[in-house]
Amino acid sequence: MINLHIENNTAEVVLNNPTAMNALSEGDLKDLSAAYTEAEVRGVRALILRGEGRGFCAGRNIRGIVPADDDATDYLANKVTPVLKQMSNFPAPTFAAVQGACLGVGLGLTIATDVVYVAEDAKFGSPFANLGATLDSGGHALFFERLGAHRAMDLIVTGDLISGEEAVQAGLFSRAVPADQLVDITRAAAQKAATGATQAFLTSRALIQDLRDQRIGLWASMEKENIAQGQLCSSQDYAEGFAAFNEKRLPVFAGR
DSSP states (O other), X not given: OEEEEEETTEEEEEEOOGGGTTOBOHHHHHHHHHHHHHHHHTTOSEXXXXXXXXXXXXXXXXXXXXXXXXOHHHIIIIIIHHHHHHHXXXXXXXXXXXXXXXXXXXXXXXXXXXXXXXXXXXXXXXXXXXXXXXXXXXXXXXXXHHHOHHHHHHXXXXXXXXXXXXXXXXXXXXXXXXXXXXXXXXXHHHHXXXXXXXXXXXXXXXXXXXXXXXXXXXXXXXXXXXXXXXXXXXXXXXXXXXXXXXXXXXOOOOOO
């Protein structure tokens, strides 16, 4: 079950199947996509993704799956990946609050999110060795890029899990916080972003995605920054930010 709550220009998308550690079926993925679509239509200026219960998301819901009849490629390529791409292109800053287990598709949800706050005792890794399966949903790219080839293979082969605190120290995610403060801290950050210069945030996201996906270098990135800054000059929020600075007041951004 996927719930959507919208208040003060902020959407909160909740994975709400705690008895299954919020593992996702094909139906859940459709509902998740619909929640993001609704939030976009409603014009929110920030979005939070979180899970109810002890875990954020344990990955794919494999209960009742018969391997001989399963088409894992179809599930991942045609059900999971399009949703992750939709999430990564959401037209406002996105935040995830991650507690407990975050595995498989759950890990992919964090990869597709801009800012990821994790509980210090959250758990990340690749426990798929016991299933005869491999890491998916972008996990190989994330682990290799942030941890290096040897540490990535260590986690994959051993099935060991690392804590949220270890994951942040390794550069995997944004910030590790006490579990009992996780949701409040994430909500505060999202609500602040919802009053910020949305187009400037999205410009930075695009620049960072170019660095990640296109592997452009320093000077190519700087050239893109130069152009982007010039384009922002004509935005309402750019004008408001400069006016507020010169008038010695706080800016009131409209997100345009």
